[in-house]
Amino acid sequence: MTLRCCDVDYAPPGTTRTILSGVDVAFAPGTLSVVTGPTGAGKTTLLYLLAGLARPTRGEVRFGGAAVSRMTQRHREQYRRRVGILFQTPRFFSGLSVSENVALPLVVRPEIDSWETTVAGALERCGCRDLDERRPNQLSVGQRQRVGLARALVATPEVLLADEPSAHQDETANLVARLHEERDRGAVVVVTSHDPRLIDGLGIDARFRLDAGALEPW
Amino acid sequence: MRRLWLTLAGRELLVRPWESALVGMSLSALTAVVAGTGLLARGAEATARAVLADGPDIVVRRVAPDGFRPVPADREVAVTGVTRAEARVWGVVASVAGPVTLVGDDEVAPGESRIGTGVLVEDDTLVLRGQVDRTVRVTGRFAEETALVTHDLVSLHPDDARALLGLGPGEASDLALWVHFPAEADALLPDLEAALPWPVQATTRERRAGLALAAVGGRASFQLALLLPALLALLALGAGAVRDRLGRHTDLGLLSALGWTRNEVVRLQVLRALLLVMPSVTFGVALAYSAVHGPGGDLVIGWLWPLEPPLRAALSTDGALVVLGWTAAFVVMPYVAVVAAVAALSGHQDPVTQLEAP
Numbered sequence: 001m002t003l004r005c006c007d008v009d010y011a012p013p014g015t016t017r018t019i020l021s022g023v024d025v026a027f028a029p030g031t032l033s034v035v036t037g038p039t040g041a042g043k044t045t046l047l048y049l050l051a052g053l054a055r056p057t058r059g060e061v062r063f064g065g066a067a068v069s070r071m072t073q074r075h076r077e078q079y080r081r082r083v084g085i086l087f088q089t090p091r092f093f094s095g096l097s098v099s100e101n102v103a104l105p106l107v108v109r110p111e112i113d114s115w116e117t118t119v120a121g122a123l124e125r126c127g128c129r130d131l132d133e134r135r136p137n138q139l140s141v142g143q144r145q146r147v148g149l150a151r152a153l154v155a156t157p158e159v160l161l162a163d164e165p166s167a168h169q170d171e172t173a174n175l176v177a178r179l180h181e182e183r184d185r186g187a188v189v190v191v192t193s194h195d196p197r198l199i200d201g202l203g204i205d206a207r208f209r210l211d212a213g214a215l216e217p218w
Numbered sequence: 219m220r221r222l223w224l225t226l227a228g229r230e231l232l233v234r235p236w237e238s239a240l241v242g243m244s245l246s247a248l249t250a251v252v253a254g255t256g257l258l259a260r261g262a263e264a265t266a267r268a269v270l271a272d273g274p275d276i277v278v279r280r281v282a283p284d285g286f287r288p289v290p291a292d293r294e295v296a297v298t299g300v301t302r303a304e305a306r307v308w309g310v311v312a313s314v315a316g317p318v319t320l321v322g323d324d325e326v327a328p329g330e331s332r333i334g335t336g337v338l339v340e341d342d343t344l345v346l347r348g349q350v351d352r353t354v355r356v357t358g359r360f361a362e363e364t365a366l367v368t369h370d371l372v373s374l375h376p377d378d379a380r381a382l383l384g385l386g387p388g389e390a391s392d393l394a395l396w397v398h399f400p401a402e403a404d405a406l407l408p409d410l411e412a413a414l415p416w417p418v419q420a421t422t423r424e425r426r427a428g429l430a431l432a433a434v435g436g437r438a439s440f441q442l443a444l445l446l447p448a449l450l451a452l453l454a455l456g457a458g459a460v461r462d463r464l465g466r467h468t469d470l471g472l473l474s475a476l477g478w479t480r481n482e483v484v485r486l487q488v489l490r491a492l493l494l495v496m497p498s499v500t501f502g503v504a505l506a507y508s509a510v511h512g513p514g515g516d517l518v519i520g521w522l523w524p525l526e527p528p529l530r531a532a533l534s535t536d537g538a539l540v541v542l543g544w545t546a547a548f549v550v551m552p553y554v555a556v557v558a559a560v561a562a563l564s565g566h567q568d569p570v571t572q573l574e575a576p
Contacts, residue, residue, distance in 0.1 A: 013568070013571060048570045048573075051475065053471075053474070053475055053568065053569040053570045053573065054568050054569075054570035055568060073480065074479070077474075077477075077478075077479040077480065078479075080474065080475065080477050080569075081477035083477070085475055087475075091468065091472050091573075093226075093229070093230075093233075093469065093472075094233060095229035095230060095232055095233040096225075096226065096229050100222070100225060100226070100229070103222055104226075104473070104476045104478075105476045105477050106222075107222050107223060107226065107478075107482075108477060108478050108479070108482045109477075115222060151476070155477065
């Protein structure tokens with residue numbers, strides 16, 4: 001299903017400071033799109049809107065035929081289950097091990113029988129299988145990003161959103177391979193980045209530039 | 219998956235182990251105080267009722283303007299409904315260590331006595347001072363388990379008791395009556411007063427129960443006084459949970475971002491609260507039971523009724539389970555409800571607000 005922003009404005013609750021203005025864009029399934037732009041342009045905010053974590057102040061975010069931003073809380077919660085998100089600075093529960101943190105999206109999916117196997121597979125694919133017993137505070141920033149990617153992928157999302165996924169990575173080959181995998185199995189993949197290493201080597205289907213809250217094809 | 223839920227909830231507690239331990243200990247102490255006072259009041263009431271249930275249905279005393287008078291021990295009570303009458307010899311006299319309650323008992327031989335645990339004697343000899351002085355030999359003791367009733371009791375042959383109490387031969391302190399329908403004992407009182415040739419004070423078992431329970435209630439009334447601070451303490455703990463939850467909005471936002479519904483977030487918080495509160499309350503309940511009905515009971519009873527030698531605690535355990543159940547509910551339910559309510563209310567915000575909370 002296509003993920004679409006229809007003439008979206010966004011200002012944080014309680015403020016009049018518009019971060020996104022008139023954003024109109026569609027991300028098709030089985031495509032990998034990159035949104036680039038300077039720091040503070042609103043890239044992260046756009047991902048939050050696409051993930052259903054925030055609601056636009058004008059316009060709507062649609063997934064297939066449904067307006068995510070107008071859904072009831074229960075339906076938005078159901079929508080968020082179909083989304084995997086990698087934060088620019090991944091946050092973890094400090095009391096849980098890496099594998100338990102990665103398992104969090106699976107905990108609420110009783111249909112998945114063996115979370116240990118699924119989590120181990122996701123960690124393996126993201127090159128951090130050996131970190132599974134560690135605590136988050138024992139990880140470097142780069143390792144946190146790889147573990148965050150494993151957590152975003154573990155539940156096989158229909159939409160994968162990655163915020164500056166290569167910011168702290170020495171090499172991007174594994175990351176690129178994972179993003180291609182997700183795209184090839186039919187997921188909507190949206191990446192924000194201003195890292196030329198990633199953008200140039202990514203094999204992008206669509207590229208956008210976000211500047212001063214406005215999104216333009218690039 | 220269930221194991222992962224438990225792991226998650228348990229690890230959440232261990233993120234701040236000292237804080238969790240302190241809250242757990244507070245919940246245990248709160249439970250112990252509330253359950254302990256409840257058990258004490260309930261046990262004292264049940265014991266008093268059990269003691270009175272074994273007694274007569276009506277007690278009749280002869281009264282005069284200056285006090286009570288002896289009654290003839292062989293007095294027959296010809297009132298329809300009265301099935302048995304028994305003259306009793308009893309009263310209070312002095313001993314070396316203080317006043318004791320004297321009762322006449324046909325099974326005790328003249329010159330001998332049977333005493334309660336609170337009666338002090340030397341070399342098995344007891345010196346009593348009433349209308350006359352008398353020295354008797356101690357040949358038996360009441361069981362410690364009956365101490366709540368027999369603590370200061372001295373049982374003598376009726377003739378020895380009469381001499382000490384200043385009663386003449388064939389005189390008794392009062393008449394104990396048993397009736398055909400105990401529930402209707404009140405209805406017999408006018409007939410009793412009419413049938414006896416002197417003014418009497420007749421007291422039914424219900425009336426005596428009322429007096430006894432009022433005394434127990436008076437002693438146990440501090441239970442109510444404790445409930446208020448206990449409730450305040452519980453609210454303070456709940457407020458702590460609220461503050462804890464509000465301070466960790468980022469965690470709740472993260473769970474939402476990972477696909478958790480509000481109900482699942484609430485479920486996790488409730489599970490976490492239960493993991494903390496259930497062992498704490500169980501420990502508190504066990505502590506309270508031990509303090510009232512177990513080895514710690516003597517200390518509690520000794521504190522409430524400071525006697526020398528100390529009064530042995532042997533309260534009835536009737537209704538103890540109900541008290542413990544109510545106490546557990548009194549602590550568990552508000553605590554878990556506060557945690558669940560806070561988790562549910564925080565779920566109304568957009569996750570981005572929670573994720574970006576400072």
